Amino acid sequence: MKKLLWILMLQVPFTYTLAQHNLKNGFDKEEYIKLMYISSRQTDTPWVSPKYPIPDGFQMIYRSAVTGLDNRWDLWLNSNQQLAVISIRGTTQKGISWLENFFAAMQPAQGSIQISKHYTFTYKMAHDARAAVHTGWLIATACLSQTIIPKIDSLYSTGVKNILIVGHSQGGAIAFLLTAHLHYLQQAQQLPKDIFFKTYCSAAPKPGNIYFAYDYESYTQQGLAYNIINTADWVPETPATIQTVNDFNEVNPFTDIRKSTKKQKIGTKIAIRTVYRNLVHPTSKAQRKNQKYLGKKVYKIVKKTLPELKLQAYTKSSYYVRAGNIITLNGDDEYFHLFPQDKNKVFTHHSWESYLYLINKYNDAIKSKP
Numbered sequence: 001m002k003k004l005l006w007i008l009m010l011q012v013p014f015t016y017t018l019a020q021h022n023l024k025n026g027f028d029k030e031e032y033i034k035l036m037y038i039s040s041r042q043t044d045t046p047w048v049s050p051k052y053p054i055p056d057g058f059q060m061i062y063r064s065a066v067t068g069l070d071n072r073w074d075l076w077l078n079s080n081q082q083l084a085v086i087s088i089r090g091t092t093q094k095g096i097s098w099l100e101n102f103f104a105a106m107q108p109a110q111g112s113i114q115i116s117k118h119y120t121f122t123y124k125m126a127h128d129a130r131a132a133v134h135t136g137w138l139i140a141t142a143c144l145s146q147t148i149i150p151k152i153d154s155l156y157s158t159g160v161k162n163i164l165i166v167g168h169s170q171g172g173a174i175a176f177l178l179t180a181h182l183h184y185l186q187q188a189q190q191l192p193k194d195i196f197f198k199t200y201c202s203a204a205p206k207p208g209n210i211y212f213a214y215d216y217e218s219y220t221q222q223g224l225a226y227n228i229i230n231t232a233d234w235v236p237e238t239p240a241t242i243q244t245v246n247d248f249n250e251v252n253p254f255t256d257i258r259k260s261t262k263k264q265k266i267g268t269k270i271a272i273r274t275v276y277r278n279l280v281h282p283t284s285k286a287q288r289k290n291q292k293y294l295g296k297k298v299y300k301i302v303k304k305t306l307p308e309l310k311l312q313a314y315t316k317s318s319y320y321v322r323a324g325n326i327i328t329l330n331g332d333d334e335y336f337h338l339f340p341q342d343k344n345k346v347f348t349h350h351s352w353e354s355y356l357y358l359i360n361k362y363n364d365a366i367k368s369k370p
């Protein structure tokens with residue numbers, strides 16, 4: 001009898017653990033489709049999508065007020081599975097929402113920004129001090145976090161420890177930064193470490209520089225975050241990236257060209273240094289212009305919406321790269337028959353319809369390994 005009681009006692013915590021962590025690592029096609037259905041409920045976007053069915057068991061329990069640069073998020077809950085979804089809205093038709101995308105000068109991935117006199121957002125989105133992120137989407141993350149973090153705390157108090165994060169387009173870009181922010185809050189013990197976050201960034205632009213990407217991938221590469229891309233979609237190719245010699249790791253042969261060519265013959269040395277100047281100076285100049293127009297000038301316009309906004313000094317980089325585990329969706333002849341290339345319809349390949357069509361044809365046999 002005592003042996004039986006011991007067996008039952010051992011089984012109780014094991015069963016509890018399974019119930020509390022029903023999310024699994026790795027890309028789940030059906031999970032992504034359900035999240036796209038939820039994401040599509042954010043209908044006030046420039047491209048019109050049909051109302052897809054609400055996934056079984058889910059209901060929207062909260063919609064935030066509009067904040068920041070026309071940002072908003074929804075909270076969905078499947079109470080039977082103790083599973084929550086944070087759904088982040090993408091770009092809207094308002095000019096300030098588009099301006100958020102163009103606010104592409106980079107901020108350090110650690111530090112603080114003042115949104116208002118009453119709210120300063122202190123954050124860490126990468127361990128590497130060289131990491132940097134998109135300013136506009138950092139502001140959005142700051143503003144949305146004011147309500148997201150308290151809601152996560154409330155969910156946790158009711159036993160919900162499994163949270164999916166989804167965003168399409170601009171929403172996907174913000175989802176990158178939110179995921180990083182939540183990860184480091186957990187590392188700092190400001191959020192419980194037994195909350196399981198899993199992220200799907202759909203049709204998302206590039207969120208930051210290579211050092212942010214390295215850092216983000218270091219803790220999500222075991223199947224905790226995915227970046228789903230339609231190869232015919234132009235949005236994941238943005239923002240425009242400019243790589244200079246200063247974007248390389250510190251140990252490289254490019255930064256100090258004089259030292260690298262010191263042992264070369266005089267003719268070779270002159271030739272290499274001439275080519276180097278002709279290649280390096282234009283990219284450095286382009287980076288400075290990028291920061292001037294997509295940083296300082298955009299900032300002046302954004303201040304009309306957020307008059308108390310104060311930022312850190314911009315990072316001297318415009319080296320944007322993709323991040324996360326990539327799920328690549330390639331269109332075939334049938335796809336391009338249904339979604340033809342038309343320069344007058346620039347969002348054809350960026351729509352929920354195109355992504356859902358391609359994911360439904362996605363071969364499970366080639367899905368990325370956890």
